[in-house]
Amino acid sequence: MMTYRALRRNQYRWQDYELLPIRLQDREPIRQWRNAQLDILRQRAPLSPADQDRYFAQVVQPLFETEQPAQLLFSLLKAGELIGYGGLVHIDWDAQRAEISFLLETGRNADIPTFRQDFAAYLRMLREVAFEDLEFQKINTEAYDVRPYLTETLEAEGFVLEARLHRHVRIGEEWVDTLFHSLFRPTAQATDQPATVLVTSIGRKIPLLRAVRAALRTWHPDSRLLGADADARCLGRYVVDGFWEMPALTSLSPDVLLAYCQAQCVTAIIPTRDGELAFWARHKSVLAAAGVAVLVSSETAIAACLDKLRFAQLVTGLGFAAIPTAAHPSDLPTNAFATFVVKERLGAGSVSLGLNLSAAEAREHAATLREPIFQPFIPGREYSVDVYVNAQGRAQGAIARTRDLVVHGESQVTTTAAYPTLVKHCVGLAEQLGLYGPAVFQVLETEGGELYFIECNARFGGASTLGVACGLDVFGWFLREAAGHTLPTELVTAPTEPRTQLRIPQDQVMKAPVFPN
Incomplete structure (x- = not known):
């Protein structure tokens, strides 16, 4: 077996899978697989046997003796039989990163459950190559958006979508997107254990x-x-x-x-x-x-956020503006507001919400609720702000987003917004409330530009994954703090270029699971 000079190890195993430095004997089946799967590769034309022999002699062979080769290619075996190949390509040794390549035998590639299982095993072994052997900081993939099950497997293995280039590649008569996923080197220190x-x-x-x-x-x-x-x-x-x-x-x-x-x-x-x-x-x-x-968060902070009447009173007492809230319409300040919002005092605010109701309609709707509260209906634009407060009581990150399409109280379409004033308000309130971990503030911006707090959910929100995609590393921060590490002091905020998230259903095909009775 040929070995790479650049690697300390040259054999990697996962269950009955094995990853070995690419073998000369595998060049012909690999050529056939590539020619049969041109639609998912960046290869433009079929390879001849002479093309493949020349590539192995001129490109692959020198890789074994190079200190820092441009790529490291491997044969993928299962139970001793060749089923695929791939490796780390476009290696940047200074930046300690590389792109992943992968191709499965044509028949296995066409069977989705088999592909998912083979690809997951391959990724686990390649992580050992990149992060344990080479001590790289990042590995990434570039793939055409024609196989959703590939994306699902990547994300199940911890890869995060970093970019989407829309209508970037033409395959046949169709323009498709190109997706870029990344995985970073584990952050656990040598003394840290798996979580x-x-x-x-x-x-x-x-x-x-x-x-x-x-x-x-x-x-x-x-x-x-x-x-x-x-x-x-x-x-x-x-x-x-x-x-x-x-x-x-x-x-x-x-x-x-x-x-x-x-x-x-x-x-x-x-x-x-x-x-x-x-x-x-x-x-x-x-x-x-x-x-x-x-x-x-603490019991006190949780109680303050779950009770919307108490929340409004507390926010006002801390010097912030909140939507006027009362248990009875007559307790609201008299002003020009002609219609009302009626909701349950406790629990999710979207449940049984009555919006823009007349006084009579508000009383009628309140009769259907267990413990109603009343607010004036104020026209404006609603924002959500995802915040993470660390163990020291300081905000670690805050990302504002618009609620572009709301269904049953959750943003189905939401877009990040660079809004420093709004972020400052939410950070200040989160710290004064004594929150810990993730929280989602709902804030109304009136037509005159005033900001009013509506409510706060002291947990990870339904659309908060947009914040994660933009650097709000909620669960990574939690794991580090749980292990006793202190987080960096920089506040993470929204990227300059807005990002939009669509929360849409997506089918997933997998090997049939076996659950215990």
């Missing part, structure tokens, strides 16, 4: 789970993602490494919770639903004593 993170109330929160997995892969490649929900049929269980059909919180004792965490080696918990935040805040110190960090 096992439990995300609760996972439901159908697939984008959130993928964001957590990406952070885990960056932290330590052997980390595990667990999910919990009261519904054993929830979609989220299909994208986690282990699932817990968690009892209702009213019947979940600390002893049962701690026993589960110890059995599964859970090191951190991420709650995701408003209705459970108080529970986790109440048991946070007990879990911390057992070595389990919880991404949740």
Whole structure:
């Protein structure tokens, strides 16, 4: 077997997969695969046997003896049989980064579950090459947007979409996008261990789970993602490494919770639903004593955010502007506002929301609610601001975004906005409220430019993945703080060039999972 001078190791294994320096004997099947799959490659014309022989002699052979070769190519084997090839190409040794190349045998490439399994194994071994052997800082991919299952596998393995070039390549008669994904070297220090993170109330929160997995892969490649929900049929269980059909919180004792965490080696918990935040805040110190960090604010801060009447009063008392809020319409200040907003005082503000109602309509709608509150309807533009407050009580990042299309209270289309004044207000309020971790502020900008706080969700929001994509490393920061590390002091804000996120359904095909009865 030929070996690369640039590598300390030249053989990598994952289960029954093996990655070896590319073998001369594999050149002909590789040529055939490339010619059969031109539509997914940057190769323009078929290769002849003479072309392939010349390439191996003039380009591949010298790579083995070069100190810093431009590429490192490997043969991919499963159970000792050649099934694909690829490697690290366009290597920049100064910047410590490289692009990933990968091609699977034509028949395996056409079978989506097989492709996903082979590609995932390949990526895990290539991470060892790049991050452990070469100590690179970053690996990235460039791919045409014609195989969504490739993108799904990349993101399941921790890669993050960094750029999309629209209508960038012509394939046949169709113009398609080019996608760029990246993965950074794990940030865990030598003394840090793999993390096992439990995300609760996972439901159908697939984008959130993928964001957590990406952070885990960056932290330590052997980390595990667990999910919990009261519904054993929830979609989220299909994208986690282990699932817990968690009892209702009213019947979940600390002893049962701690026993589960110890059995599964859970090191951190991420709650995701408003209705459970108080529970986790109440048991946070007990879990911390057992070595389990919880991404949740204090009971006091949670209570202030869940109660919209109390929130408005507290915000005003701290010197910020809040939408006037009252338990009865008569308690609102008399002014020119002719219509009202009516919502539940506790819980999600979008539930049973009555918007732009007359006084009579407001009273009628309030009669259908458990504990209604009233606000004047003020025309304007609504913003969401994703904030992360670190363990020292200082904001680590804040990214504002417009709510371009809202369905059932969540932004289905949202765009980042460089709005320093708004960010300053949200950072100041988050720190004064004593929040910890992620929070989402809803703020109204009136036609006159005044800013009014509407509410605050003291958790990761439904569309907060846009902030993650723009540098708000919520789950990575949490993992580092849980391990006792101090975060850098720079405040992360929105990029200069706006980014828009569309929250659209996407089908995913996978090997049929086997769940225990």
